[in-house]
Amino acid sequence: MKRKGILVVVSGFSGAGKGTLMKQLVRTYDTYALSVSMTTRAPRPGETDGREYFFVSQEVFEQKIRENGLVEYACYCGNYYGTPREYVERQLLAGKDVILEIEIQGARKVKEMFPSALLLFVTPPGIKELHRRLAGRGTETEAVIRERLGRAQAEAEGIETYDYLVVNDDLQACVEQMHRLIQDAHCAPKRNQEFIEMLRTQLTELCAHADGQGQVSH
Amino acid sequence: MKRKGILVVVSGFSGAGKGTLMKQLVRTYDTYALSVSMTTRAPRPGETDGREYFFVSQEVFEQKIRENGLVEYACYCGNYYGTPREYVERQLLAGKDVILEIEIQGARKVKEMFPSALLLFVTPPGIKELHRRLAGRGTETEAVIRERLGRAQAEAEGIETYDYLVVNDDLQACVEQMHRLIQDAHCAPKRNQEFIEMLRTQLTELCAHADGQGQVSH
Numbered sequence: 001m002k003r004k005g006i007l008v009v010v011s012g013f014s015g016a017g018k019g020t021l022m023k024q025l026v027r028t029y030d031t032y033a034l035s036v037s038m039t040t041r042a043p044r045p046g047e048t049d050g051r052e053y054f055f056v057s058q059e060v061f062e063q064k065i066r067e068n069g070l071v072e073y074a075c076y077c078g079n080y081y082g083t084p085r086e087y088v089e090r091q092l093l094a095g096k097d098v099i100l101e102i103e104i105q106g107a108r109k110v111k112e113m114f115p116s117a118l119l120l121f122v123t124p125p126g127i128k129e130l131h132r133r134l135a136g137r138g139t140e141t142e143a144v145i146r147e148r149l150g151r152a153q154a155e156a157e158g159i160e161t162y163d164y165l166v167v168n169d170d171l172q173a174c175v176e177q178m179h180r181l182i183q184d185a186h187c188a189p190k191r192n193q194e195f196i197e198m199l200r201t202q203l204t205e206l207c208a209h210a211d212g213q214g215q216v217s218h
Numbered sequence: 219m220k221r222k223g224i225l226v227v228v229s230g231f232s233g234a235g236k237g238t239l240m241k242q243l244v245r246t247y248d249t250y251a252l253s254v255s256m257t258t259r260a261p262r263p264g265e266t267d268g269r270e271y272f273f274v275s276q277e278v279f280e281q282k283i284r285e286n287g288l289v290e291y292a293c294y295c296g297n298y299y300g301t302p303r304e305y306v307e308r309q310l311l312a313g314k315d316v317i318l319e320i321e322i323q324g325a326r327k328v329k330e331m332f333p334s335a336l337l338l339f340v341t342p343p344g345i346k347e348l349h350r351r352l353a354g355r356g357t358e359t360e361a362v363i364r365e366r367l368g369r370a371q372a373e374a375e376g377i378e379t380y381d382y383l384v385v386n387d388d389l390q391a392c393v394e395q396m397h398r399l400i401q402d403a404h405c406a407p408k409r410n411q412e413f414i415e416m417l418r419t420q421l422t423e424l425c426a427h428a429d430g431q432g433q434v435s436h
Binding site: 121123126127128131142145146149150152153156157159160162163164165166177180181184187188189190192195196198199200202203204206207210211 | 339341344345346349360363364367368370371374375377378380381382383384395398399402405406407408410413414416417418420421422424425428429
């Protein structure tokens with residue numbers, strides 16, 4: 001079967017380990033391309049343009065919106081964040097499975113625009129573990145943890161939007177699980193319309209041929 | 219995550235090798251149970267009651283229909299064929315993934331009754347290969363091959379009903395692929411409602427707890 005890339009959305013609770021998972025996935029298998037978001041917020045120390053984000057001005061971002069150059073975008077705390085369309089489409093055409101790490105609102109927009117996108121939701125094995133991870137960073141105040149818990153509660157309401165739930169218990173096992181889920185998604189009929197049409201065309205030809213032979217032998 | 223069995227429907231073109239595939243799958247992994255159909259047709263030489271089919275009288279079969287004791291049934295060439303419900307449900311509760319080999323009409327009925335069933339469609343890598351396999355048995359007349367081609371054409375129209383398309387190129391590779399697809403299906407949110415509800419309950423409790431702590435510390 002001829003293979004096109006799949007657009008993969010990864011969401012999940014803050015503290016579920018998405019970032020580490022995806023870096024490990026991309027390092028392990030060369031079939032993936034990690035999408036880099038565009039943002040208007042200022043780079044933090046250590047962040048590099050084109051690696052963590054594409055850092056642009058508000059004018060450039062709003063121009064992108066007008067050109068329909070973003071797969072999805074949202075505004076948080078006065079800054080824009082979005083997924084540049086051109087990179088995504090180029091990688092998909094090249095056969096790469098393109099991974100976007102975005103939250104649920106963005107995931108829904110992507111699904112509308114790319115109905116054959118695969119949506120994965122990453123969760124720790126239980127909420128106590130999530131709470132431990134959130135608090136365990138040691139850098140968060142109680143208010144931040146409380147705010148994240150509230151957001152996690154909202155995100156939990158949307159889990160059914162996703163195709164698969166991935167439990168991040170063990171990093172490497174979880175990377176393998178994600179890899180299998182994405183590769184298996186290539187077997188869905190909606191991602192193999194060309195192959196199915198080829199089967200149908202060939203069957204029609206074979207049937208016509210068999211009927212022709214039948215008539216001759218009568 | 220607590221694990222219930224998945225009902226797996228396997229359909230595919232005659233000659234695609236479904237029977238061999240499923241026997242190999244069940245032999246390789248002990249998580250599967252192969253459903254045995256019930257029929258009113260007479261046993262052929264070598265067939266054993268309870269192995270190839272449960273052979274019953276028309277009266278017994280029609281009693282099963284009235285009792286709603288069949289997951290699906292159909293009538294071919296004057297004989298009934300159906301899937302006894304009791305065996306399927308018992309195996310699912312025991313955590314087994316239960317495999318039914320049925321054609322597309324039956325597959326649709328199963329999906330209506332068990333919306334979380336997983337539907338797999340097995341196909342050879344191309345129609346020429348299918349034609350070769352059909353003719354290659356050596357036991358079929360041209361008329362039989364022509365009739366099967368016609369049925370394959372009808373079946374090809376329904377491929378989008380299925381969740382996954384499995385290309386049977388190499389037997390063992392195909393068995394592994396089916397195994398992965400079925401095991402991955404356990405990760406779908408609709409098959410993990412209990413886990414999701416547990417996450418939601420725990421999050422609500424944690425949020426309430428965090429709010430309580432916040433009030434105390436003020």
